[in-house]
Amino acid sequence: MFKVQAEVGTLEIARSGRITGVIMLRDEDRSFPDDEWNDTPVVVLGWWLEELTRLFxxxxxxxxxxxxxxxxxxxxTRHGNEIxxxxxxxxxSSEQVVLEGRVPLDAFMWALVASASQVVAACEERGWKSDELNRLKDLVRVAKSEVCGA
Structure with a gap:
């Protein structure tokens, strides 16, 4: 089953304040884009939470x-209780589908919220602050209350 995975042990903060680290989608034996994809998890998780909360x-x-x-x-794409x-x-000049699968929407949302929460906690433990981190915290709060019922 697909889940969102952010590796909090890889998080780093640049002089600019941008937080980077490994983030991917993972199923049983594959990762997308790959196992060590380094990106901006605070920003990316915020985008994904916003989009997927609207879908949910x-x-x-x-x-x-x-x-x-x-x-x-x-x-x-939502199909009943699955995506x-x-x-x-x-x-x-084109796009290629490199990985495809179905997953229960609620399970995927819980995994996304859990991953985003772990990133927020890891950044706060390190004393990092940014507008992007504050936005992610707000989106996690909304997702927990509106989407996950917590």
Whole structure:
């Protein structure tokens, strides 16, 4: 089953304040984009929470979730209580689906909220502060209350 995975042990903060680290979608034996994809998890998780919360609440039928770095994105299309994930790589004039699968929407949302919460906690433990981190904290709070019922 697909889940969002952010490796909090890889988080670093640049002089600019931008927080980077490994983030990916993971199923039993594959990762997208790959096992060591380094990106901006605070920003990316915020985008994904926003998109997927709209999908979960019925305000959208498809969520378009992208990575900040590289030509990678995934679409999540709702089909009842499941979502179909299509992981794509953009090329110069086309896109290629490189990984696809179905997952229960509630399980995927819980995994996303858990991953975002872990990133927030790791950043706070290190004393890092930023507008992007505050935004992610707010989106986690909304997702927990509106989407996950917690």
């Amino acid at each position: 609440s019925g305000k959208a039928s498809t969520a378009q979730c992208r990575f900040m770095d590289g030509p990678f994105a995934f679409d999540a 179909v994930l299509q992981c794509r790589r953009r090329r110069q």
